[in-house]
Amino acid sequence: MKFSIFSIARNAMSYHENWQAHWRNPEPKSEYEVIIIGGGGHGLATAYYLAKECGVRSIAVLERNRIGGGNSCRNTTIVRSNYLWDEAANLFEKSMQLWEGLSQDINYNVMFSQRGVLNLCHTLQDMRDAARRVNANRLNGIDALLLDAQQVKALEPLIDISPSARYPIVGATFQPRGGNARHDGVAWGFARAADSRGVDIIQNCEVTGIRIENGMVIGVDTSRGFIKGKKVGMVAAGHSGVVAAMAGLRLPVESHPLQALVSEPLKPCINTVVMSNAVHGYISQSDKGDLVIGAGIDQYCGYGQRGSYNVIEGTLSPIVELFPSLSRVRMNRQWGGIVDVTPDACPIVGTTPVKNLFINCGWGTGGFKATPGSGWVFAHTIAKGEPHPLAAPFALDRHISGALIDEHGASAVAH
Numbered sequence: 001m002k003f004s005i006f007s008i009a010r011n012a013m014s015y016h017e018n019w020q021a022h023w024r025n026p027e028p029k030s031e032y033e034v035i036i037i038g039g040g041g042h043g044l045a046t047a048y049y050l051a052k053e054c055g056v057r058s059i060a061v062l063e064r065n066r067i068g069g070g071n072s073c074r075n076t077t078i079v080r081s082n083y084l085w086d087e088a089a090n091l092f093e094k095s096m097q098l099w100e101g102l103s104q105d106i107n108y109n110v111m112f113s114q115r116g117v118l119n120l121c122h123t124l125q126d127m128r129d130a131a132r133r134v135n136a137n138r139l140n141g142i143d144a145l146l147l148d149a150q151q152v153k154a155l156e157p158l159i160d161i162s163p164s165a166r167y168p169i170v171g172a173t174f175q176p177r178g179g180n181a182r183h184d185g186v187a188w189g190f191a192r193a194a195d196s197r198g199v200d201i202i203q204n205c206e207v208t209g210i211r212i213e214n215g216m217v218i219g220v221d222t223s224r225g226f227i228k229g230k231k232v233g234m235v236a237a238g239h240s241g242v243v244a245a246m247a248g249l250r251l252p253v254e255s256h257p258l259q260a261l262v263s264e265p266l267k268p269c270i271n272t273v274v275m276s277n278a279v280h281g282y283i284s285q286s287d288k289g290d291l292v293i294g295a296g297i298d299q300y301c302g303y304g305q306r307g308s309y310n311v312i313e314g315t316l317s318p319i320v321e322l323f324p325s326l327s328r329v330r331m332n333r334q335w336g337g338i339v340d341v342t343p344d345a346c347p348i349v350g351t352t353p354v355k356n357l358f359i360n361c362g363w364g365t366g367g368f369k370a371t372p373g374s375g376w377v378f379a380h381t382i383a384k385g386e387p388h389p390l391a392a393p394f395a396l397d398r399h400i401s402g403a404l405i406d407e408h409g410a411s412a413v414a415h
């Protein structure tokens with residue numbers, strides 16, 4: 001089934017009651033060439049690119065819950081590629097390029113909106129750091145501008161740039177190609193596109209064990225029985241530590257709650273995505289009109305998909321300082337996800353000490369923007385059995401060698 005103006009018109013004639021299901025609901029087979037653990041955006045994108053780019057014919061995505069029930073559909077949907085270090089900038093820029101053609105590629109409108117991302121500066125030192133990042137971005141061919149306070153005001157008329165503000169705005173970085181996308185559309189779109197290439201998406205199928213023989217993975221135990229797999233990819237985000245432990249691996253990853261909240265719908269009033277590293281808040285407006293607001297992580301480790309009230313308060317007070325006219329807006333919903341945070345705020349993508357067992361995790365607070373890029377490099381890594389060149393710097397053993405890529409500054413979320 002292809003989405004087009006004609007299929008919409010045809011289905012309108014039958015009151016949209018005859019649309020085909022977006023993906024099948026197959027029973028698990030006894031064996032697959034590749035098994036992906038985790039049906040979030042990254043797992044689904046991996047399966048899609050494995051089928052499309054690498055010609056793998058027998059793939060299963062095993063999801064313990066429903067697809068997109070994890071962080072994929074709990075995030076604040078910010079997409080950008082303006083990371084400081086070459087390794088991260090190259091990886092996130094690959095993802096940005098895939099975003100730019102994604103709706104056409106998967107024939108699903110992911111509502112990718114390049115409205116621009118502002119990272120605010122509140123001090124002279126913020127400005128110096130921003131100038132360094134903008135220069136580094138440009139050297140990597142990434143669009144990046146350094147703005148003064150007046151230019152920020154021109155983009156966001158509601159923002160308070162008065163010098164007497166509690167967090168005075170002295171400038172910002174701006175990535176015009178950044179923006180946001182509809183997160184559940186991304187999960188559904190990849191699921192549908194993967195399914196149409198023969199990938200079995202198996203929901204309500206929890207992986208409970210990873211079987212290894214002679215140092216090589218041979219399959220996984222699940223709540224629906226043992227499934228043989230020649231290769232297994234772990235893409236479990238906040239539960240990566242739990243899944244990797246099934247293979248006897250201890251990851252340098254902490255799982256923390258990260259919260260977000262949305263307001264009642266308003267008429268268009270925020271034009272871009274506005275982030276402030278210093279005050280730990282970010283805000284954009286969805287196409288529906290809701291203000292979408294995100295925070296820094298809750299400092300404790302845990303798996304409950306909720307967070308503490310003090311973080312909400314600590315986020316909303318600076319947002320109101322930045323946008324005083326929003327002070328009377330009512331918040332509608334609040335939720336949390338579990339993010340997998342590494343010591344250098346960069347992902348882990350690559351091989352593991354177990355043969356044919358691969359890992360993709362540690363995207364922490366910033367993996368939504370990487371969804372297509374992560375799937376792309378992980379698919380190639382699994383298919384070839386060696387890291388894709390863009391993923392090579394993000395190997396698990398960098399935490400032993402010390403070759404860390406510190407992106408805490410550009411991650412723009414308090415850790």
Ligand SMILES: Cc1cc2nc3c(=O)[nH]c(=O)nc-3n(C[C@H](O)[C@H](O)[C@H](O)COP(=O)(O)OP(=O)(O)OC[C@H]3O[C@@H](n4cnc5c(N)ncnc54)[C@H](O)[C@@H]3O)c2cc1C
Pocket residue numbers: 037038039040041042043062063064065066067068069070071072073074075076077078079205206207208235236237238239243258259260294335336337338339363364365366367368369370
């Ligand atoms: C509140 C919040 C705001 C965020 N904002 C942004 C943002 O603005 N921009 C950005 O780039 N990133 C953001 N992120 C981060 C981003 O959402 C994640 O990095 C990214 O979605 C991780 O993708 P995923 O598909 O791997 O995760 P998930 O969607 O969590 O997928 C992992 C899946 O694995 C499944 N699973 C776990 N254990 C098992 C098992 N044993 N068996 C089978 N399946 C299992 C889970 O059920 C889950 O569905 C945010 C995160 C949160 C929580």
